[in-house]
Structures are given as C-alpha cells and as structure tokens.
Amino acid sequence: MNRRRGFGFHGGIEPNSYKSETTRLPIRVAPISEELVVPLHQNIGGTPRPLVRVGEYVFKGQRIGAADGNISAAVHAPTSGHVTALELRQVPHASGLADPVVVIRADGEDAWMAPEPFDWRAAPPDAVRDYLRDAGVVGLGGAVFPSHLKMRPGDADAIDTLILNGAECEPFITCDDLLMRERAATILRGASILARLTGARETLVGIEDNKPEAIAAMRQAGAGMAGVEVVVLPTRYPTGGAKQLIRALTGIEVPHGARSTEFGVQCFNVGTAHAVADALERGRPLISRIVTVAGAVRTPRNYEVLIGTPVRELLADAGMMAGVERVLMGGPMMGFALPGYAVPVVKATNCLIAWTPGLLPEQPEERPCIRCGACAEVCPADLQPLELYWYARGNQFGKAQEYGVFDCIECGCCAYVCPSNIRLVDYYRYAKSEIWASERDKARADAARARFDARNARIEREKSERAARVAAKTAASRAAVSAIPDASADGVSEPSVSNAGPASGSEAAKHALIAQALARVRARQAGQDVADDPGGAAGAHQPGDTGHTTS
C-alpha cells in the first residue's frame, strides 16, 4: 500500500507536537450562541456586500453577504434568527481593529432555509464555480482563499494531480486529524468532486505519520476509489505548507513567482474538500468548521462550531481555567494573540489555545544576530532569513524583496532555531506590510497624477475651443462687414481709417453690425427663455450657441 515514501523538502523543524490531549475526545457540536457575530470579510480578496437589513429574519444557511468582485466568497447566516445590527466590531485579526459584521440574535429554532436543488454533475463548470463562491467555500487550512478560483477547467494549465492536505504539521492543532478520523468518506467524496472539477487524474492525500487513526480511516474510506492514494509523510514542520507538501509528495519544487498549477498540481485542505462535498451534495453552505480548543482548558478537544460564535463561549464550554493571559488563534508557530474574547470564530479559525505562563517555553530576551546561519538551514522556502532580517531591520525593503521576502511563508522555523531568540517573523511581516503600503500609496499617487493631467488637458482643450469660437465669431463679423459694400460706398461721412483693423471700418458698417447684433439678441429673447444663464460652473460652461451665423 505504502508505495510512496515522499521526497522531503529543505529545512523544517521537529517541535514538540502537543497534539495528544485534544485527540482523546470526539468532535463535539458546540452549543448555539444566543448572539452570533458574522464578519463579512472572511476571505482573501474583496469584502462581501451585505444582503440583509437590521430587523430582518434570516434562516440558517441564508446568504447574508454576496461575493463582491472576482476574488471574494459569500457569507451565510449560521443559524436562524433576527439581524440585530450591521456594524463595525472587533474581529479576530492581529490588529485588533473593527470590521463590518452582521449580528444575528438566534431564535433557537435553527431552521434551515429551503434547499436549492443543484445538480453539479449536469451543470457547466462555470456554474459549479459560481455555486461554490455563493456557498462561501474558502480554503480552511488557514489562508481562506476562495476555493472556486482554484478550479478553472479549460485553463492552459491542465491539472493532473490533486493534493489533499491533511498534514496538519503545526503543534496543538488537531482539527483536520479529527475530521479525517470521523468524516473520511465525506472528505473523499469532496476530493472526487474536486478531481472532477479540476480534471485531475490522481488524488494524493498527504498525512503526517503522527496521525495513525486518521491514516487508517482515510485508507479505509478510499479503499475502493480509483486514483486515490494516501501517502504517509514523516512528521516535520511545516509539511502542511502548500509548496512544501507538493514538494514532499511529488518532488516538484514550485519556483519563485510560479503557481503549482503550472506544474499540473493543485492543493486543497481536507476541511475544504469536506466543505465542497457539503455544499454540492447537500446544498449546505459553509457555516461551521472544526476548531481545536487547547491549552489551559479542562476538556481540551475539537468542536464543530458555527461561524460567528464568540470565542468566549467556546472557551467557557471547554472550561477555561483561571490564569489565562491570552488566547492564541492558530498554532503557536504561526498564530497570533486574539485582541479580546468577544471576537467570533471565523472561517480561518482552526485552533484556539488558552495560554498560561509555562504552557510553552518562555521566549528569552532578544540578543544580537551572530550570523550563524542556523535559520537558513531550517528555512523551508530556501531563503536567507538572516539577510532578510538585516534588510527589514534597516528598512531596506527593496533589498528584502530582492531576497524573496514574499516567498516567506511565515512558518517561524527560523525564529524557533535562532540562538539569539530574534523574533524574525515579526521583521518579515513588518517588511511585507510596509511594502504593501507603499505599493498602495504608489497606485494612489499614479491615479492622482493621471487625473491631474487629464483635468489640465481638459481645461487646456476648453480654453482653446473657446478661443477658436471667439476667433470664428470675429471672422464672421468681419465677413459681415465686408459683405455690406453699399454702406461703405455711400459714405455718409469720410471713411476714418482705424489703426486696429485691416478691414476698412466705416461708421455705416459699424452701425449695420450693431443693428445686426441687436436683431440677434431680440431674436434670441423672443425665441427662448433665459435658461442658459450659467449658474457658475465655469468648467462646464458652454456659451450659448445662438451666435455666429449672420442673420
């Protein structure tokens, strides 16, 4: 059975896994909270547009936020009840800032909306992708990238290998482990849907060898399926990184700036496959996920939690102990401390760790970098973390980019092995967000420059058009003067040669012109109301067009 042994990848570490305590109990369905707070922006890309109003009744699974733009995914009501607020509230983000949320007061009925029948086998691929977008399916491994964008049948890059990521390499996190143990069949049904949608011929499930129960369950469920193979990989952090897993399973090293699809490989998390099966087979949008609750709680275990459940209630159900100083979302390597306990569980929440002093080894004081190179040895992205550190610290972001700071997956291996205890990832995050900010500023400046130039060009054009009109009018008047030969020929008085114009302007001609102008004005006043009086918009001012034809 175990044909493949894996190819391995560069670097990585083997930290203590801390996984055993949360795998003893089965998944528990978390109680429905009285008030659910559903952030609209739970995916990478555009913030969904809210579809509900305050006071409206929503059914469980009803769409409350529609995907906005190309990169976006919908959000849904996790239970039935009334929308009590659409406001800004603190969300689980390292910034601790507020973002738009939909607050739903549960009515306790937990009534599903009427299912929309959808036959994904018969529907065209684009319709299936739109369906998944509207079912809010995003990558549940933590990146929350909209899944429908990862399957584009008919693209130039044909997919032949589908990879299911069940590696779950980060300490403490066991949500994928338990999902594979308990719902292996659904995961593999989702995988076969994904394989069909992407056109993949073979499906590889990568699982680390510290999860024997999950491996057994997946092998049993996949026994009768053609083209599905469960590959056991050595436990090594970060096997679960997409590029690392692809390298470990296929030997393909996806280079800088390239996508795995260019090499015929696409990777999904096992949780995402489960969500795809739920959405397409049962018409159930993504409204819940498995969350590991670990650390200083009485019953560390995995929960199936409705999106929007306040973290506080989940921790209370698990029995949070006294002395918890902060709660981490995600694992100890890549996670961040939650800004508060009122924030909701979102699609990206895979693990909550109640942190007390002594749970993890203390981070000693930072000391100067000695350029030992230990970080480069463990870097799974084959970067030079110490160079990146120096450039980020010295605000030389261009250099940091040259050295591939955007290839950094922020796994934290470098910081883990650093003998000087430098929090290296913080420097890379700092450099990345500074670069993103300056790119945003640059885009804004370029747009402002273009608009400024366009405005100047418009003003210039209007000015020259006005000058041209005046010139045309003058020319017409002159022509009118010269067209009255009898007036000048009669010569009431002697022609006074004006020093301004070449045209011989006799008094009679002038009188004739004035008479003409008066006639024009009278004609205009008679013909139309005084409606073209400019209100002030000089920019948009168009002089009356009654003008320059001689009447």
Next chain:
Amino acid sequence: MLLPLLIMTGLAIVLGAVMGYVSVRFRADSDPLVDKVDAILPQTQCGQCGYPGCRPYAEAIANQEAEINQCPPGGDEGIRKLAELLGREYKPLDAAHGAEKPKSVAVIDEATCIGCTLCIQACPVDAIVGAAKQMHTVVATLCTGCELCVPPCPVDCIRMELVRDTVDTWKWRRPIIPIKAVA
C-alpha cells in the same frame, strides 16, 4: 600631411551627422529627471510648495530652481528620497510651506452644501462630483487630501477627516528592541 586632416575632418562630419540624426530621431519626449522627481512626489497636487501641482514642482527641482524641502505631504521620507536621487544635501522640511500631517480626505456635509460648484473647480484631481445647485460629494478613494476645496466653500461645509487604519490597511509595526540599562 593632408591625409590625416582629411580623415579627421571626414570622421567629424560623419559622426556629427549621425549624432544630429540620433538626437532628432530618438528625442526624449520629457526630461527623465523630471519624471523621476515626479515619481517621488506624492501627487497630492496641493500647491503648498508654491508651484501649481507636483509636476511643475518636479520641473523646478530638476532645473535647480527650487529646494527639495518644500513638500509637506511628501514629508521627511520624501525629502530623503529626493536628496538621494539628486545627490543633494538633506534638509528638514521648510516650515514656511506647511507641516507634515497625517493623511486625511475631504468630507462635504451634504445637508449644508448649496451646490455652488466652487469646490469642484478647486479640486485638482476631479474628485468631487456634483452640478450647479445640486449637492456635491467627495469621492473618498480619489481624494488626495490637498485641502484646496476647503477655503473656497462659502458655507464652510467641507472638513478634513483623518484616514483611519482598517483591517486591510493596517501595518505590522517595526519590532521594538527594548533597551536595558546594564550598569
């Protein structure tokens, strides 16, 4: 004796012709130095530097007519970038041209607006929409925060609002290394 003279004269004529042709054929449409300076300027088009827009100021800098420290929106960082580009000495921002302020955008109190279009005419980047005797409003994503629309408003209904960080624009801070007294 005559041959070298002829050769040199001939060469001079040929090369001169080539250079003359090249200078016409491959003429640079705009001064590349002006473009580089303009790329550093923040494109606020606020005129605080004393020139009617960023590009005129860039031209003045490139022609050595203006100092590099007259742009408050560009701030200290902008001055440093200009100093580096032009090989000039860094100077602190000239207070006569204003102070560096956090980024803000103009907001029109729509209930008070009388629709006079004065702000529309003042806006250097056409970021205000509206028509005569109709309510005006600022397109926040296009506003550069130049404040040029504020003084012309006859009813003082335009105020500047600070741009606050959102989850999308928030930045990780530079890690701080605590300094400890050793002795």
